[in-house]
Amino acid sequence: KLVTTITVSRLDGVALPEKSKGVLNPYLSIRCEGEKVVSPPHKDTRSTDMDFMATFYRKNASNPIIIEVYNKNRVFDDYLSEAKIDWPGPTEDPDGSEKGDKKVYNLYGRGKEQEVMKPGNITVFIRSSDDLQML
Structure with missing residues (x-):
């Protein structure tokens, strides 16, 4: 068993699909082993903290x-x-996963x-431990 904490610090350069019109209001859906956590949308932006x-x-x-990126529409x-x-x-390194790692991932x-x-990337800090108190 493992506890993993993931922090998405930045979303950069995403784009609307060609068939879509309007503004880009990106949000994230993070899925892991049947669980899902959804962020609030960010209004009218291609890049955001x-x-x-x-x-x-x-x-x-x-x-x-x-980590899925969506555009919020009506x-x-x-x-x-x-x-x-x-x-x-x-x-x-098993100890390295407890210290964590910051990486930029392509989409x-x-x-x-x-x-x-696809256009854009995300900046993620992630760490894991089998000891809940370490996180």
Whole structure:
């Protein structure tokens, strides 16, 4: 068992899909092992400081954490892109995962477009521990 805290500090350079019109109001959905945490939307911006944190209790550290980026609309929200985060990775130092790591992740599509890079990136600080008091 593992406790993982993920903080998204910044979202940069996301873009509206070609079929969409209007303003870009991005928000995040972070998913891990069947749990989901959703951020509030940020109004009319392609880049913004997010300062959004989620904590997950994980049974299987090999399952990735998925950060999805959406555009908030009045009726239907647009999926924009996502980042898959493997943490701790197979080469991570066990002590390094408790100290945490800050990385910039590129954004990709999903399904048939999972290998297609999309506009933008996210800056993430993540750390994990099997000891709840360490976080």
